[in-house]
Amino acid sequence: MLNQIRAMQAEFSKSETKVASAVLSDPQQYVKATMHQLALESGVSEPTIVRFCRTLKLSGYREFRLRLAQDLASQIHYQHSQVDANDSATQLVDKVISSAISSLSKVRSQLAAEVIDAAISVISTCARIEIYGVGGAGIVVNDAQLKFARLGLNSQPYSDIYLQRVAAGLLEADTCVLAISNSGRSKDLLESIKIARQSGATIISITASASPLAALSDLHLAIDLDEEEDQLAPIKARIAHMAVVDTLAIGLAVRSKPAYLERLRQASLVLEDRFETRNRRQ
Amino acid sequence: MLNQIRAMQAEFSKSETKVASAVLSDPQQYVKATMHQLALESGVSEPTIVRFCRTLKLSGYREFRLRLAQDLASQIHYQHSQVDANDSATQLVDKVISSAISSLSKVRSQLAAEVIDAAISVISTCARIEIYGVGGAGIVVNDAQLKFARLGLNSQPYSDIYLQRVAAGLLEADTCVLAISNSGRSKDLLESIKIARQSGATIISITASASPLAALSDLHLAIDLDEEEDQLAPIKARIAHMAVVDTLAIGLAVRSKPAYLERLRQASLVLEDRFETRNRRQ
DNA sequence: GAATTAAATGTAATAATACTACAAAATATA
DNA sequence: TATATTTTGTAGTATTATTACATTTAATTC
Numbered sequence: 001m002l003n004q005i006r007a008m009q010a011e012f013s014k015s016e017t018k019v020a021s022a023v024l025s026d027p028q029q030y031v032k033a034t035m036h037q038l039a040l041e042s043g044v045s046e047p048t049i050v051r052f053c054r055t056l057k058l059s060g061y062r063e064f065r066l067r068l069a070q071d072l073a074s075q076i077h078y079q080h081s082q083v084d085a086n087d088s089a090t091q092l093v094d095k096v097i098s099s100a101i102s103s104l105s106k107v108r109s110q111l112a113a114e115v116i117d118a119a120i121s122v123i124s125t126c127a128r129i130e131i132y133g134v135g136g137a138g139i140v141v142n143d144a145q146l147k148f149a150r151l152g153l154n155s156q157p158y159s160d161i162y163l164q165r166v167a168a169g170l171l172e173a174d175t176c177v178l179a180i181s182n183s184g185r186s187k188d189l190l191e192s193i194k195i196a197r198q199s200g201a202t203i204i205s206i207t208a209s210a211s212p213l214a215a216l217s218d219l220h221l222a223i224d225l226d227e228e229e230d231q232l233a234p235i236k237a238r239i240a241h242m243a244v245v246d247t248l249a250i251g252l253a254v255r256s257k258p259a260y261l262e263r264l265r266q267a268s269l270v271l272e273d274r275f276e277t278r279n280r281r282q
Numbered sequence: 283m284l285n286q287i288r289a290m291q292a293e294f295s296k297s298e299t300k301v302a303s304a305v306l307s308d309p310q311q312y313v314k315a316t317m318h319q320l321a322l323e324s325g326v327s328e329p330t331i332v333r334f335c336r337t338l339k340l341s342g343y344r345e346f347r348l349r350l351a352q353d354l355a356s357q358i359h360y361q362h363s364q365v366d367a368n369d370s371a372t373q374l375v376d377k378v379i380s381s382a383i384s385s386l387s388k389v390r391s392q393l394a395a396e397v398i399d400a401a402i403s404v405i406s407t408c409a410r411i412e413i414y415g416v417g418g419a420g421i422v423v424n425d426a427q428l429k430f431a432r433l434g435l436n437s438q439p440y441s442d443i444y445l446q447r448v449a450a451g452l453l454e455a456d457t458c459v460l461a462i463s464n465s466g467r468s469k470d471l472l473e474s475i476k477i478a479r480q481s482g483a484t485i486i487s488i489t490a491s492a493s494p495l496a497a498l499s500d501l502h503l504a505i506d507l508d509e510e511e512d513q514l515a516p517i518k519a520r521i522a523h524m525a526v527v528d529t530l531a532i533g534l535a536v537r538s539k540p541a542y543l544e545r546l547r548q549a550s551l552v553l554e555d556r557f558e559t560r561n562r563r564q
Numbered sequence: 565g566a567a568t569t570a571a572a573t574g575t576a577a578t579a580a581t582a583c584t585a586c587a588a589a590a591t592a593t594a
Numbered sequence: 595t596a597t598a599t600t601t602t603g604t605a606g607t608a609t610t611a612t613t614a615c616a617t618t619t620a621a622t623t624c
Contacts, residue, residue: 013601031348035582045603050583061582062610066313069348070355085536089395089402090289092536096529097390101383108379113371120371139425143520146421235528238425239382239521246517247378254367254374295572296619317611327574332612343611344581 001067002027004056012055015044019052023068031069035061083232096232103225103236107243110223119204119219120251126176126202128154132164133180134189136234140180140241147249164192171199178204180245182225182237184211193217206244283349284309284391286338294337297326301334305350313351317343364512378514385507385518389525392505401486401501402533408458408484410436414446415462416471418516422462422523429531446474453481460486462527464507464519466493475499488526 022042138159145157184207304324420441466489
């Protein structure tokens with residue numbers, strides 16, 4: 001709604017403009033204010049406040065304040081803290097899920113759209129994609145492979161460091177490697193990527209900004225999570241990385257229609273008879 | 283705040299409980315309601331509404347409604363729609379991530395704390411845990427195994443339906459099976475679970491409410507996502523299920539201190555020399 | 565099990581807040 | 595300059611939230 005107010009400047013009368021600028025100057029303050037207070041501080045009468053609300057196509061001040069609260073609420077970031085042994089199960093659920101949500105919010109704001117675009121076009125045109133990661137990232141690697149395979153892409157996951165190196169040595173110029181790592185500092189992974197580079201593969205990485213891995217990449221999807229080493233850190237990283245993979249996969253699916261979409265549809269049709277009564281994909 | 287209301291059930295008086303359940307049954311509705319309406323529909327008097335708000339440590343009904351609006355705003359903000367080919371990369375990122383966030387929000391509000399508690403105690407006391415899932419849930423199964431292994435639990439993942447059946451037949455009374463499925467209707471998985479039951483294992487499931495799988499379970503962690511079959515459905519399900527597994531794993535870690543926590547610490551120390559310069563776990 | 569006390573709840577009045585009708589300015593138009 | 599039109603404010607009304615107090619309900623003690 002704040003954006004709407006900014007956009008509608010032209011349509012406001014003189015006093016309504018006063019109200020608008022008061023609200024825009026410090027929205028937080030007016031979430032708790034009564035109509036009287038807002039009228040006073042913007043130097044207009046109370047009916048003018050009501051008229052201002054009506055100009056915004058709202059029923060009145062009550063709705064205005066509600067909308068303002070909602071507007072600001074979506075900006076408030078999810079706060080969370082360490083889980084400890086005394087937490088109730090409710091608190092446990094809340095902290096774990098909230099921390100996951102907060103890292104997804106970070107991804108949403110950090111992910112560079114142009115790099116996503118570039119990555120999608122590289123992946124959709126390369127002859128083969130291999131996906132590398134070690135440790136906890138192994139899960140993300142397998143997840144990525146599953147998604148890419150469903151799109152009919154020629155993809156291979158390697159979360160074992162020895163297999164990775166062997167595979168990296170065999171790559172060719174029209175292939176590409178998706179490297180996933182939170183720190184971007186795993187020696188083993190870096191070694192594999194160096195080999196892959198020498199083989200001429202295009203390197204796309206999902207990792208932290210100032211990392212050695214980022215430096216070795218042709219395309220770098222930057223994900224920077226908190227530095228702090230809490231118990232939830234690995235979970236946050238994994239959720240964030242998976243979200244990036246999801247974005248790539250969905251992007252590939254919709255960009256390259258109808259080929260991929262058709263393959264997706266078929267992949268689920270094939271499984272139909274393997275479900276009880278109602279049909280829903282696993 | 284809705285979570286707070288759920289958590290505080292114990293501290294409410296009889297009439298306050300009526301108010302709480304009215305609010306929880308349909309929070310959306312009461313964002314726009316006056317105190318009078320809420321009083322009427324929960325079958326109590328208006329002062330009781332005020333007292334209810336005060337019990338929540340709020341100044342009164344006005345603040346209550348504000349908070350409720352803000353609570354729901356975070357959900358409203360995360361509404362999303364189908365991704366299509368014309369979307370910009372920015373829109374793509376926004377839609378995919380937002381849909382993930384919205385399913386996590388659902389998990390947060392749906393997850394039954396007491397079942398989580400029960401599941402944690404079953405898992406921490408059983409001799410061995412096996413994790414079953416098919417199709418897309420396979421990723422979640424492997425993820426769960428990795429987490430449980432790090433806690434030093436004796437766990438085994440089976441995403442292959444034949445191995446599952448063999449393993450299920452060999453289970454004993456003090457073992458437990460974690461079954462993961464979105465629909466809870468996969469014939470193959472149901473078959474494995476029936477066998478596991480006959481072997482005397484305790485069945486914990488992460489699946490939809492009214493599903494056959496839920497009916498076969500000793501403990502049921504209900505996750506109900508949207509019925510609609512969009513492209514993002516598998517992603518939403520996987521993220522939601524993983525969040526539940528995360529909650530269990532973290533819960534196990536903090537409840538059973540210091541044993542598990544120490545194992546976790548060791549697991550990361552062992553890997554120290556495998557990272558460049560700064561030390562961060564994958 | 566009755567009497568006493570404390571807690572919970574509702575009734576009715578009051579205070580606060582939002583809204584409306586109408587009149588006065590201000591501005592535009594002829 | 596006179597007249598219409600729009601904008602704004604004053605004062606009153608309606609709605610909504612809150613408080614004070616009475617009543618009921620439940621718990622405790624003898």
